[in-house]
Amino acid sequence: MKPILEVQGLTRIHGTECPSCLDMTGPEHNTNVCPACGSIVAAANVSFSLQPGEILGIMGESGSGKSTVVKTLYFDQAPTRGKACFRDDTRTHDLFELNSAEQRWLRNHRFGMVYQNPNLGLNFSISAGGNIAERLLMNDLNHYGDIRRRASELLTRTDVMVGRMDESPRQFSGGMQQRVQIAKALATRPPLLFLDEVTTGLDLSVQARILDLILEIQHELDTAMIVVTHDLGVIRLLASRTLVMKHGRVIESGLTDQILEDPQHAYTQQLVASTL
Amino acid sequence: MTPILETPFLETPILQITGLAKQFSLHEQNETVPSCSEVALTAFPGQLTALTGPTGAGKSSVLKCIYRTYLPSAGRMDFHKANGTVVDLARISEQDMLQLRRTELGFVTQFLHCIPRRPAEEVVAEPLILRGLTLSEAVEQARDLLTRLNVPERLWRLPPATFSGGEKQRVNLARGLIAQPRLLLLDEPTASLDKTTTARVIELIRAFKQAGVAMVAIFHDPELVAALADVEYRLAPPQSLPQPTPALETASS
Numbered sequence: 001m002k003p004i005l006e007v008q009g010l011t012r013i014h015g016t017e018c019p020s021c022l023d024m025t026g027p028e029h030n031t032n033v034c035p036a037c038g039s040i041v042a043a044a045n046v047s048f049s050l051q052p053g054e055i056l057g058i059m060g061e062s063g064s065g066k067s068t069v070v071k072t073l074y075f076d077q078a079p080t081r082g083k084a085c086f087r088d089d090t091r092t093h094d095l096f097e098l099n100s101a102e103q104r105w106l107r108n109h110r111f112g113m114v115y116q117n118p119n120l121g122l123n124f125s126i127s128a129g130g131n132i133a134e135r136l137l138m139n140d141l142n143h144y145g146d147i148r149r150r151a152s153e154l155l156t157r158t159d160v161m162v163g164r165m166d167e168s169p170r171q172f173s174g175g176m177q178q179r180v181q182i183a184k185a186l187a188t189r190p191p192l193l194f195l196d197e198v199t200t201g202l203d204l205s206v207q208a209r210i211l212d213l214i215l216e217i218q219h220e221l222d223t224a225m226i227v228v229t230h231d232l233g234v235i236r237l238l239a240s241r242t243l244v245m246k247h248g249r250v251i252e253s254g255l256t257d258q259i260l261e262d263p264q265h266a267y268t269q270q271l272v273a274s275t276l
Numbered sequence: 277m278t279p280i281l282e283t284p285f286l287e288t289p290i291l292q293i294t295g296l297a298k299q300f301s302l303h304e305q306n307e308t309v310p311s312c313s314e315v316a317l318t319a320f321p322g323q324l325t326a327l328t329g330p331t332g333a334g335k336s337s338v339l340k341c342i343y344r345t346y347l348p349s350a351g352r353m354d355f356h357k358a359n360g361t362v363v364d365l366a367r368i369s370e371q372d373m374l375q376l377r378r379t380e381l382g383f384v385t386q387f388l389h390c391i392p393r394r395p396a397e398e399v400v401a402e403p404l405i406l407r408g409l410t411l412s413e414a415v416e417q418a419r420d421l422l423t424r425l426n427v428p429e430r431l432w433r434l435p436p437a438t439f440s441g442g443e444k445q446r447v448n449l450a451r452g453l454i455a456q457p458r459l460l461l462l463d464e465p466t467a468s469l470d471k472t473t474t475a476r477v478i479e480l481i482r483a484f485k486q487a488g489v490a491m492v493a494i495f496h497d498p499e500l501v502a503a504l505a506d507v508e509y510r511l512a513p514p515q516s517l518p519q520p521t522p523a524l525e526t527a528s529s
Contacts, residue, residue, distance in 0.1 A: 051371060212393060219405070237391060241370055255344055255370050262346040266303030273304070 010082035015039030057239030112185030116197035129165035175206035296351030326505035382457030
């Protein structure tokens with residue numbers, strides 16, 4: 001089976017890059033700020049592949065560059081360098097070579113994103129149903145009745161009370177806002193979903209139900225996912241393979257059970273040891 | 277067509293391990309902890325290969341290396357796949373290992389690790405769902421196996437978190453057995469079971485051998501080894517490694 005996504009050498013540097021940026025940052029220097037020019041190396045030379053229907057975990061502390069990876073792939077940020085190929089049925093899209101209209105099309109039709117902060121994923125000035133309708137409209141569903149039906153189907157699937165679909169998501173609890181985001185992301189049945197710290201900051205019981213929902217969706221729709229989190233429990237539950245990042249670098253990757261039971265890198269060993 | 281001589285299936289091993297070693301490099305403590313070394317074993321379809329030896333001899337490590345939960349430090353593990361090709365489990369890609377886990381390789385660990393909040397019958401059914409069966413087909417087979425393993429029906433719809441040790445172990449076994457892998461790794465599968473259930477497990481293991489499944493198993497009970505094993509490999513604790521060199525010590529200080 002061919003990978004749905006292949007990323008090579010993805011690099012994102014904030015600031016005026018200098019020749020020392022990559023040599024003087026990273027886990028061995030214990031910083032991602034270049035001492036020579038002050039640029040921030042958010043991610044450097046990140047490479048991985050993802051199979052259709054697979055869940056890949058990206059684990060690391062804040063500032064490790066894990067969110068940068070998904071944000072560049074979702075076109076929220078432009079990479080400094082690197083290549084990413086998305087394979088869709090028969091076509092291969094070279095993501096960072098596309099023009100902005102093509103990027104927008106992929107974002108709206110083939111990708112889904114759930115942010116840690118619902119403010120980023122949802123428009124609070126329109127209703128929950130409206131948020132979903134927006135995405136459906138971009139996918140050429142134009143009939144009012146059809147849109148409403150599909151939106152309520154999606155909200156039902158993600159356990160949001162359909163009776164509240166005309167309210168603004170601002171009035172919803174954190175867990176419900178995440179559910180609306182998930183419903184919105186799923187509206188187009190995307191083959192690739194990005195989840196950026198989706199359960200961080202939620203109550204444990206709410207977290208658990210969201211994680212269950214994500215797993216159910218993966219079973220039902222065979223959606224490939226990249227799950228970004230600092231939470232080892234989330235990784236253990238969801239991901240079959242895991243990348244560990246620190247100071248913008250991938251320091252270790254492997255099968256999730258191997259990363260958790262036989263971590264190789266000093267940092268991963270520390271991370272795993274500190275959760276037990 | 278000229279008839280070819282049929283090779284007795286016993287002569288083609290499913291797994292050949294040579295020179296397997298595992299040691300852990302603990303960075304924080306600046307120490308290398310040996311777990312097993314110089315392990316060589318061969319497993320055949322329809323046979324149970326028992327790993328025995330004192331605690332600390334690295335028996336579980338061998339199983340975990342085969343399954344890639346541990347990265348082996350040295351050695352080869354040639355696995356003969358169903359399609360006739362031979363792959364070295366120590367070196368195949370992560371994707372290939374995941375694929376083998378779904379189709380040919382099973383592991384019953386000492387403790388049940390499963391998704392919380394999911395009913396026992398679905399926990400057991402999961403490997404079949406990953407192979408593409410529908411939930412209802414998979415659950416039907418799961419119930420059948422739970423019955424054979426003496427798990428009371430009232431527990432089937434409940435998540436195993438609240439089960440007793442023995443009940444969890446049976447759910448764990450059922451989950452490992454349900455997909456009938458070609459090679460099954462068993463880490464003390466009867467450790468917390470009563471006599472009746474142990475007898476049922478023995479029956480099941482025998483049925484698996486009949487069906488041609490190869491097993492590599494750790495048992496502590498010599499009676500079980502005598503009853504089930506075709507071959508026994510006794511592991512000795514690995515030789516302790518030389519003390520860290522002065523150079524390493526300087527580096528850490």
